Amino acid sequence: MSTTIPDTGSNTTKESAATKPNKGGLEGIVAAATALSKVEGTVGRLIYHGYNIHAICRTTSFEEVAHLLWFGHLPNVQELSDLKAHLAEARTLPPQVAQLLRLLPATTEPMDALRTAVSAWGALTIEGKATIEQAIAVTARFPVFLAAFHRFRTGQEPLEARPELGYAANYLYLLTGQEPKTEHVRALDAYLVLLADHGMNASTFTARVVASTESDIVSAVVAALGALKGPLHGGAPSKVLDMLNAIGTVENTEPWLRNALAHGDRLMGFGHRVYKTEDPRAEELRAMARIADPTGFVLARHVEERAIALLEAEKPGRRLYTNVEFYSAVLLASVGLPGDLFTPTFAASRVVGWTAHILEQTKNNRLIRPEADYTGPMDLPFVPLNER
Ligand code: ACO
Secondary structure (H helix, E strand, O other): OOOOOOOOOOOOOHHHHHHOOOOOOOOOOOOOOOOOEEEEOOOOEEEEOOEEHHHHOOOOOHHHHHHHHHHOOOOOHHHHHHHHHHHHHOOOOOHHHHHHHHHOOOOOOHHHHHHHHHHHHHHHHOOOOOOHHHHHHHHHHHHHHHHHHHHHHOOOOOOOOOOOOOHHHHHHHHHHOOOOOHHHHHHHHHHHHHHOOEOEOHHHHHHHHHHHOOOOHHHHHHHHHHHHOOOOOOOOHHHHHHHHHHHOOHHHHHHHHHHHHHOOOOOOOEOOOOOOOOOHHHHHHHHHHHHHOHHHHHHHHHHHHHHHHHHHHHOOOOOOOEOHHHHHHHHHHHOOOOHHHHHHHHHHHHHHHHHHHHHHHHHOOOOOOOOOOOOOOOOOOOOOHHHO
């Protein structure tokens, strides 16, 4: 199913930025050149270094996509096996980081715990210019740190990573200590593939800005984590789950959504700065969610259809459709993840995109330093402190 509407013009080019009134938020501004991913907002297409996301998300593992983004090509069998081995070797939990995670209150948001752990690990480990080895090392730690915090907060000890498991399977194992179900691993792996990179989104831009100052890779990743956390970016999926739980039934959908819109609330999982049609990742996630949780899917699909119709009625011409977060919530819940792990799990995928962008920025660097329109007063007469 596709909820597209006719193209009424690109919003991602320099040309459109010049002809549209400036709404702020750097909308339509080209901030970097990248060979990593291309987001085509009016046709709803996402390309990873030449490959349409629809062509690769069901057949390619997260590690293959990481190889594509870090090394610029899909791996052969040997290259994939080497990358998996490097990631597996790097899945360690330094005792200082473990101690830090143990000390955090159980009520700490997992996203804050992850940011703290990555930062501490960087202080212990990272120096010098960003390298692919560092990108692999930091990426491999994301699931380890997240799972360790989750186990501490639930009164359990962290587990040793299992080198024979892939990235997705190992994450599920580290969280639960149980053999992950094949269908859960497959769903999570496809999710991780879909979220790995996405043009000049807010967190990627943040990472590139920090990298452009010649700061280190971990500082750039930690800054990106901070940007991802907000609900207008990666912080939405747990709120989608809250919304679906609050709605509860098909009958309650329409009044609940109408009430939210009447109060000026944003419907989580809808709207996107670049996509003015359906997000192609939402299409893939919807298909997976339908299989993963047929019961929950019925309500989610109904909410989606009603939300799009009401947004069109209440916000005509804004072109608000389902974004990646809506079915991410349904899918991640079906895999057994608690809601507050949704955003850090998104981060465990996007860290590949961030680090690939940091490496790309570092390779051909120029300090990112835009200007601002000054709107304050001018030429005020100075009055010394004791005369004010
Ligand atoms: N619900 C209700 N109204 C909305 C929504 C929404 N989800 N999204 C946008 N609008 C409305 C705004 O209120 C605004 O209305 P107005 O013109 O009457 O003032 C209009 O649409 C345009 O909104 P902007 O804020 O200019 O759109 P922007 O491009 O800045 O926003 C964003 C994109 C932040 C994603 C927005 O659609 C939103 O807040 N969505 C809900 C949160 C969400 O789903 N976040 C995840 C995004 S996907 C990701 O980052 C991985």
